Amino acid sequence: MLGANCFFAFLLFSAASPALAQESAQSPAASGEKAPDDQLHMQTGRIGLVIHGGAGTIERSKMTPQRERQYRSGLERALAAGYEILKQGGSSLDATEAAVRVLEDDPHFNAGKGSVFTSVGTNEMDAAIMDGKTLSAGAVASLKHVKNPISLARLVMQKSGHVMMDGEGAEAFARENGVELVDQKYFFTQERWDALQKIQAAEKHRTGAAGKRILITDEDRHGTVGAVALDKNGNLAAATSTGGTTNKRPGRVGDSPVVGAGTYANNATCAVSATGDGEYFIRATAGHDVSALMEYRGMPLKEGAQTALEKVAKLGGTGGLIAIDREGNMTLPFNTSGMYRGYVGLNGKFIVEIYQ
Numbered sequence: 186m187l188g189a190n191c192f193f194a195f196l197l198f199s200a201a202s203p204a205l206a207q208e209s210a211q212s213p214a215a216s217g218e219k220a221p222d223d224q225l226h227m228q229t230g231r232i233g234l235v236i237h238g239g240a241g242t243i244e245r246s247k248m249t250p251q252r253e254r255q256y257r258s259g260l261e262r263a264l265a266a267g268y269e270i271l272k273q274g275g276s277s278l279d280a281t282e283a284a285v286r287v288l289e290d291d292p293h294f295n296a297g298k299g300s301v302f303t304s305v306g307t308n309e310m311d312a313a314i315m316d317g318k319t320l321s322a323g324a325v326a327s328l329k330h331v332k333n334p335i336s337l338a339r340l341v342m343q344k345s346g347h348v349m350m351d352g353e354g355a356e357a358f359a360r361e362n363g364v365e366l367v368d369q370k371y372f373f374t375q376e377r378w379d380a381l382q383k384i385q386a387a388e389k390h391r392t393g394a395a396g397k398r399i400l401i402t403d404e405d406r407h408g409t410v411g412a413v414a415l416d417k418n419g420n421l422a423a424a425t426s427t428g429g430t431t432n433k434r435p436g437r438v439g440d441s442p443v444v445g446a447g448t449y450a451n452n453a454t455c456a457v458s459a460t461g462d463g464e465y466f467i468r469a470t471a472g473h474d475v476s477a478l479m480e481y482r483g484m485p486l487k488e489g490a491q492t493a494l495e496k497v498a499k500l501g502g503t504g505g506l507i508a509i510d511r512e513g514n515m516t517l518p519f520n521t522s523g524m525y526r527g528y529v530g531l532n533g534k535f536i537v538e539i540y541q
C-alpha cells in the first residue's frame with residue numbers, strides 16, 4: 186500500500202513535469218549547471234567529510250532565495266560541526282554524528298525536528314551509524330520521542346549489545362541512558378503537516394473518479410540526512426537519519442537504519458549513506474553493494490557507487506548516495522534533479538550544492 190502511495194505520488198509528479206529519466210539523461214553541461222562528477226576524486230589528504238540532506242526533485246523555479254539560503258546554511262553548519270572534529274584529530278564516528286545532529290535539529294531537513302508525518306499524523310524516525318574499523322553498527326527505528334535519533338543509534342552500537350532496536354524498547358533504552366526525549370509536538374512543522382494533507386487528498390482523488398490533479402513533489406514525500414567521513418587514523422564512518430516517507434504506515438521502516446542498505450562503512454573499502462525511495466535501496470542492498478564492488482571486483486569508489494545506484498534505478502527507485510573511501514576520494518551520485526549535499530574540498534573549503 187505504501188509502495189502504491191509512493192508510486193501514485195511519483196505518477197502525479199511525472200505527469201506535471203519532465204520525466205525523471207529525461208532529467209537524469211540531460212547533460213549538466215547542456216543545462217549550464219555543474220556536473221556532480223566534477224566533485225569526484227577530490228583528495229582531502231588524511232581527513233574527509235561528505236554530507237547530504239536528501240535527494241529528490243528539487244526545482245530551482247520552486248526555490249526562493251531565502252529558502253535556498255536556509256538549506257545552504259544548514260548544510261554548511263553541519264560540515265563545520267563535523268570538520269572541526271576531524272581537524273582536531275577526532276574520530277570519523279564523532280564527526281558524522283555531530284554533522285547529522287546539526288541537520289536533525291534543522292527543521293528544513295526530514296530528520297529529527299523536521300521529520301515528516303505518518304498516515305496517522307505521528308512522527309516516526311529511523312537512524313543508523315557504522316564504524317568502518319570494527320564493522321560495529323547501531324540502528325534505531327520507529328522512534329517517536331528521541332530528539333536526536335543518531336545519538337541513540339550510537340549508544341545502541343556502543344552499549345546495548347545489539348545492533349538494532351526499535352519503538353518503545355529503544356526509547357526505554359534511551360531513557361536509561363539519559364538521552365533527550367521530547368514530546369511529539371516538538372516534531373510538528375506546518376510544512377510537513379501540509380504535505381501530509383496534500384498526499385492524503387491525492388490518495389482520495391485516486392480512488393474517486395476524475396479528480397483534480399494534485400502536484401506532489403519529492404519534498405512533500407521524503408528526505409533524509411547523512412554523513413560519511415574519513416579521520417586522520419584512516420577510519421571510515423557513516424551515519425544516516427530520517428523521518429522516512431510522508432504518509433507511511435505506522436511501523437514502516439526505511440533503508441536508513443538498515444545496515445548495508447542506507448548506511449554502511451568498512452575501512453577496507455568505503456563509507457556510504459543513501460537517500461531516496463527506501464524500499465528500493467533495501468532491496469538493492471545499495472550501501473553494501475558499493476563496498477562489495479570495491480572489495481570483490483576492485484572497482485574504484487565512483488564506479489561502485491554509480492553501479493549500485495543504477496541497480497536501485499533498475500528496480501524503479503530514485504535517490505542518491507554519498508560515499509568516501511579510505512584514500513579520501515569522494516563521490517555524490519544521484520538520479521534525481523537535485524540532492525542537498527556538501528563536502529569539504531581541497532584546502533578545507535566547504536562546497537555546498539543542491540541541483541544537478
Ligand code: ASP
Pocket residue numbers: 239240407408409427428429430438439440441447459460461462463464
Ligand atoms: N530513504 C528514506 C526512507 O525511505 C527517505 C529518503 O531518503 O528520502 O525512509
